[in-house]
Amino acid sequence: MTSSRQKVTPEQVHLAYDKAKYVYENPGTITKAAAANELHSEHKINEGTAKDFIRIFQHLRKGSVFKRALSEYAMDYFLFNINRDYSNDDLQTSLSALMKHIVYREEGNPKTGRKPVSQHAMRRLHRKYLMIINNSKSESSQLSDEAEQEAVHEKTYSTYRDKIDLKRAIEEYANYPLEVITISNTLFKRNNVAIALIKRYRNYKCQICKISIKKADGSEYIEAAHIEPHSQAGRATLHNIILLCPNHHKEFDLGKTDVRYANNRDFVEITLNGKTHKLLLH
Numbered sequence: 001m002t003s004s005r006q007k008v009t010p011e012q013v014h015l016a017y018d019k020a021k022y023v024y025e026n027p028g029t030i031t032k033a034a035a036a037n038e039l040h041s042e043h044k045i046n047e048g049t050a051k052d053f054i055r056i057f058q059h060l061r062k063g064s065v066f067k068r069a070l071s072e073y074a075m076d077y078f079l080f081n082i083n084r085d086y087s088n089d090d091l092q093t094s095l096s097a098l099m100k101h102i103v104y105r106e107e108g109n110p111k112t113g114r115k116p117v118s119q120h121a122m123r124r125l126h127r128k129y130l131m132i133i134n135n136s137k138s139e140s141s142q143l144s145d146e147a148e149q150e151a152v153h154e155k156t157y158s159t160y161r162d163k164i165d166l167k168r169a170i171e172e173y174a175n176y177p178l179e180v181i182t183i184s185n186t187l188f189k190r191n192n193v194a195i196a197l198i199k200r201y202r203n204y205k206c207q208i209c210k211i212s213i214k215k216a217d218g219s220e221y222i223e224a225a226h227i228e229p230h231s232q233a234g235r236a237t238l239h240n241i242i243l244l245c246p247n248h249h250k251e252f253d254l255g256k257t258d259v260r261y262a263n264n265r266d267f268v269e270i271t272l273n274g275k276t277h278k279l280l281l282h
């Protein structure tokens with residue numbers, strides 16, 4: 001199983017990636033065997049290893065199991081470049097192929113005598129790229145919510161003139177967070193409509209330290225936090241949304257937090273890492 005093949009240099013890994021990608025993207029122009037032969041004659045890569053690179057690339061793109069192993073460096077390089085050259089979804093497909101490979105190698109096969117091989121390095125890479133996928137997903141969804149709230153602000157700015165108007169509208173839009181509604185021919189998530197109005201109602205200020213971030217275009221940036229988490233059907237109401245600066249928002253999410261409603265939910269007392277703040281909710 002472990003071969004006497006020579007070690008592959010980083011440069012050879014890079015060249016093998018480029019060739020494997022070319023073969024995959026230009027079907028019918030070059031056979032796998034011919035491409036492996038070129039990698040061998042031009043770059044001195046062992047022909048069997050070159051074939052492995054080309055086949056593994058195809059499995060990574062299709063999400064199917066591959067049996068031969070790549071070095072940690074080579075797998076890292078392949079995943080990094082698939083993420084760069086293709087999309088997040090494609091990286092997800094590659095990770096599913098990698099997980100099938102990990103399971104195949106870890107299980108071994110008693111019938112054929114193939115021994116289980118632990119896959120710590122491959123599991124580490126799998127976790128690393130899974131985190132990259134998750135981070136970029138949450139960043140892009142935050143961005144689009146933010147953009148949507150700005151658009152709501154512009155579309156509704158002249159509709160609601162004072163706090164009484166705003167409050168009535170917030171109550172109207174607060175329920176059923178997943179529903180999509182139309183305002184001036186544009187579709188918005190109802191939740192983002194309510195949050196945009198709450199930000200305006202509370203003057204875009206952190207309810208703990210009273211600051212907001214001035215943007216280059218003169219508008220102000222502030223974040224909305226759900227007291228009862230969004231994932232637990234927490235709604236975008238004046239009683240459930242508080243406005244926080246990025247620092248206080250992170251502290252609220254990550255710190256030792258205690259929340260107590262007071263005065264029939266007119267106020268909430270939030271204790272963040274031992275310090276209590278009283279926030280107005282109406």
Ligand SMILES: [Zn+2]
Nearest residue numbers: 206209245248
């Ligand atoms: Zn703050």
